[in-house]
Amino acid sequence: MRTLRFLLQKEFRQILRSRSLLISIILGPVIQLTLLPLAANFEVKKIAVAVVDHDHSTYSNKLIAKIYASKYFSGGTYHSSYEAANKMIEQNKADIILEIPQGFERNLVREGHEEVYVAVNAINGTKAGVGSGYLGAIVADFNQDVRLQWNQPGHFSEAPTIDVVNANWYNPFMSYFLFMVPGLIVSLLTGIGAFSASLNIVKEKEIGTIEQINVTPIKKHHFILGKLIPYWVLSMFVFTIGMLVSRFAYGIVPVGNIGLLYGFLSAYLITLLGAGLLISTYSDTQQQAVSLAFFFVLVFNMISGVFTSIDSMPDWGKALSYLSPMSHFAAVMRMVVLKGSTFHDIQPHFIAIIILGIVFNTWAVLNYRKTT
Amino acid sequence: MKAITLDNITKTYDKGKVLAVDKASFELEQGETFGLIGPDGAGKTSIFRVLTTLLLPDGGNATVAGYDVVKQYELIRNCIGYMPGRFSLYQDLTVEENLNFFATIFNTSIEENYELIKDIYVQIEPFKTRRAGKLSGGMKQKLALCCALIHKPVVLFLDEPTTGVDAVSRVEFWEMLKRLKYQGITILVSTPYMDEAALCDRIALIEGGKILSIDSPANTVKKYPGKLFAVKSANMHRLLHDLRDYEGTRSCFTFGDSMHLSFKQDSDNAVSTLTNYLTGKGQQQLEITEIPAGIEDYFIRITEKQNEQHSHTS
Numbered sequence: 001m002r003t004l005r006f007l008l009q010k011e012f013r014q015i016l017r018s019r020s021l022l023i024s025i026i027l028g029p030v031i032q033l034t035l036l037p038l039a040a041n042f043e044v045k046k047i048a049v050a051v052v053d054h055d056h057s058t059y060s061n062k063l064i065a066k067i068y069a070s071k072y073f074s075g076g077t078y079h080s081s082y083e084a085a086n087k088m089i090e091q092n093k094a095d096i097i098l099e100i101p102q103g104f105e106r107n108l109v110r111e112g113h114e115e116v117y118v119a120v121n122a123i124n125g126t127k128a129g130v131g132s133g134y135l136g137a138i139v140a141d142f143n144q145d146v147r148l149q150w151n152q153p154g155h156f157s158e159a160p161t162i163d164v165v166n167a168n169w170y171n172p173f174m175s176y177f178l179f180m181v182p183g184l185i186v187s188l189l190t191g192i193g194a195f196s197a198s199l200n201i202v203k204e205k206e207i208g209t210i211e212q213i214n215v216t217p218i219k220k221h222h223f224i225l226g227k228l229i230p231y232w233v234l235s236m237f238v239f240t241i242g243m244l245v246s247r248f249a250y251g252i253v254p255v256g257n258i259g260l261l262y263g264f265l266s267a268y269l270i271t272l273l274g275a276g277l278l279i280s281t282y283s284d285t286q287q288q289a290v291s292l293a294f295f296f297v298l299v300f301n302m303i304s305g306v307f308t309s310i311d312s313m314p315d316w317g318k319a320l321s322y323l324s325p326m327s328h329f330a331a332v333m334r335m336v337v338l339k340g341s342t343f344h345d346i347q348p349h350f351i352a353i354i355i356l357g358i359v360f361n362t363w364a365v366l367n368y369r370k371t372t
Numbered sequence: 373m374k375a376i377t378l379d380n381i382t383k384t385y386d387k388g389k390v391l392a393v394d395k396a397s398f399e400l401e402q403g404e405t406f407g408l409i410g411p412d413g414a415g416k417t418s419i420f421r422v423l424t425t426l427l428l429p430d431g432g433n434a435t436v437a438g439y440d441v442v443k444q445y446e447l448i449r450n451c452i453g454y455m456p457g458r459f460s461l462y463q464d465l466t467v468e469e470n471l472n473f474f475a476t477i478f479n480t481s482i483e484e485n486y487e488l489i490k491d492i493y494v495q496i497e498p499f500k501t502r503r504a505g506k507l508s509g510g511m512k513q514k515l516a517l518c519c520a521l522i523h524k525p526v527v528l529f530l531d532e533p534t535t536g537v538d539a540v541s542r543v544e545f546w547e548m549l550k551r552l553k554y555q556g557i558t559i560l561v562s563t564p565y566m567d568e569a570a571l572c573d574r575i576a577l578i579e580g581g582k583i584l585s586i587d588s589p590a591n592t593v594k595k596y597p598g599k600l601f602a603v604k605s606a607n608m609h610r611l612l613h614d615l616r617d618y619e620g621t622r623s624c625f626t627f628g629d630s631m632h633l634s635f636k637q638d639s640d641n642a643v644s645t646l647t648n649y650l651t652g653k654g655q656q657q658l659e660i661t662e663i664p665a666g667i668e669d670y671f672i673r674i675t676e677k678q679n680e681q682h683s684h685t686s
Binding site for chain 1: 381424425426446449450452456458459461462463464465468473476477478479519531578
């Protein structure tokens, strides 16, 4: 225990002396959490429509006005031909072409039926999908208006329709921040934890101090604990900063028990730092460690469910996601912050994270023994 | 009890493809200063790493302070000091913090063993609040030695302690080692500098992982077979070619400001015959004097023997 105390003292001294590390630990979360949620926003706005109106009628004007009234569409341009509109798409100045055929009003009034042509630039898949969806909804709405106007009041109630009304549970206003900020905290913490843990032992390898340590009576588990505990404490600190930023910058107050979050975080950090240690034991230089850590952090992020939905992944993706510690923490974070889940609800994730933690740490310690 | 014993220690790398140490055997008496002398890549550091329990040997047995390097490595780690060739203290900790750290992990304190390091530490004490990374080369060396000594080790391992250190600091460093010897500490030191070899009690010459000779420096040079001559002339560059072309030359190499030459046969008239030959080649201000062989001469001589099949003329 005495040895461990001196190791920790030395480790904290070094950390507090490294300015770049401190900046990345304290300022990093603040800056990233204030800027990233604004940038990494999946809401689609400012869709540019290129309109080709061959009809120039009251109805076609009404439809166009309706589209522009929506906050999702902006920067519309008018063109005389489809070719001209298509040029806009080619130059990336328009996202959607809406072509209104000649005789739009006449056909609609006389035959009660008409078609408009919509072409979408699908280079940005999200924008294309969401944009054409919005446009479709507006056209359908317009359609409804026309029917209301033309059908006799007594008639249309005869055709029964089912009206679907949504209620967004746990995030009633569909606030993007409420959903994303807790996820970003998870992503941030994973990055800082994995990088610092993987760099740590390699640094001693690279500058040769590990040789000096290895010829002393210091026990291996003391040395490893001496390396992991400081980063465990630091990550707790980073998490606290993250929660404070989300509280005061975004007004996010966790619905669930914050103690439960910290409890899960403790286990998660042991697992994460174990994974970092594992990387450390497989690398000889800091450069190798960073490359490896970068690869894993990227994969963890992609399959974590923070940015995309795990449910829409193929089966192998789901399996992979289950093996990544970050997905469990991301799930628990959102469950507790948004939904107020209790220990009972997050139990499966707890078990998974503990198993992963045992696997990573045992593997790392075994491999560390082998190489010295 | 011997301080260190090596019995047919063998170490290979890359799954046996590279032979770093080839059946090395030697013993160190208590309190002895023993030098491992050899060029880079001779296997010196591998021997150090086996003895300091950082590396497992592939064959043979070794003990340090009576403990087996494989089975009792933990006991060895308590009683040895190791100073690796590369400076390996914490650069971001101060002089005092480094020393304190290494004292505490051996369950001791600077005060407890201050006597042992006093002579060395007083020289760096004015800089004790400076970070180790900001010290000069000679200072780093002194700090590293202090850290290796702070727990009063029985055996001290110094792997090329003076490589990359200026001439003055090198002399100072060996003065410090001499004082440590009086404290009864056994020292195993390696160096590529032959002039430092003369300062050891005994030396082992090592090349290609093989121990070629073990003896005191004085006896080592006595083993030089035959005579050695220093040859000088006005045109040293031509002289080297002329001497190597000479049929009676066994070996000739540049050494400082003269050529060290040995004959195939040391006959009485060898020198006069050579003088005639060189004068015939137009050499002027010729000086040929017999000199006692140094450790380097002996080293080159025996490594030549090792590589008999290769011609040594390049």
